[in-house]
Amino acid sequence: MAGFEIANVAGTITYQQELDLSALAETFRQRPEINSVTYEPDENHWLQVWFAPNDTYVSFYRSGKCSIVGATSPKQFDELVERVNALMRELLEFDYEPTAKINNIVATAELDSLASLETIAIGLGLEQTEYEPEQFPALIHRYKGSVLLVFSSGKIVCTGAAEMKQVSSVIDDITEQIEAITIE
Structure with missing residues (x-):
């Protein structure tokens, strides 16, 4: 976790x-x-x-x-x-x-290593992901009713969850997905 x-x-x-x-x-x-x-x-x-x-x-x-x-x-x-x-x-x-x-729990997490946000956006799927660095410095990913902001520093902000179980699940899942993309 x-x-x-x-x-x-x-x-x-x-x-x-x-x-x-x-x-x-x-x-x-x-x-x-x-x-x-x-x-x-x-x-x-x-x-x-x-x-x-x-x-x-x-x-x-x-x-x-x-x-x-x-x-x-x-x-x-x-x-x-x-x-x-x-x-x-x-x-x-x-x-x-x-x-x-x-109504909303906002949580933050840190990743140790990170591929480029462009690579992560493609890896996560462009249907649920937006990355327009000219508009906003973070990748925006919609997942399981939450919105995740992923910054190039490795910081993740999760918002939109109303229960701790959802926050934990979403952050665990996105961390695993990003780590898999970063390793590739």
Whole structure:
């Protein structure tokens, strides 16, 4: 199995009611577990909140959805969901369990050796692979519902997976495929 690091876990929480963002902003500004609050309705239609201790970003929308970005593991994402839900239970009156879901895990990996990106693009198959160095410095490969960026430095970025098993499988597979192409 190829080693990888999680760079970001992003997801959503859905509350079954409209949110008063102005009132939430005022309340959040008084809370010690929140580092920063930005609400500028003339510029953005969402409330931006950074939760302590690691400044994980949560955006709240009037529709009742909120997005979480910046968790470094599914466990940290789940912990933040619990913290946000506990806070929202204090502020809103609801007796349902809000829906929380991881939408995207971004992971990085490193390859030791690498053939040219042109050779890799051909080897992986041009149906799922794009490489236009004049447009973007990495090879873009779509595989098993994920998008992989392969840089000439050997760095791989995997995005689009919603589960750790998928991240692991995709990175293992692409590493094996690229190593086979590099050896040829």
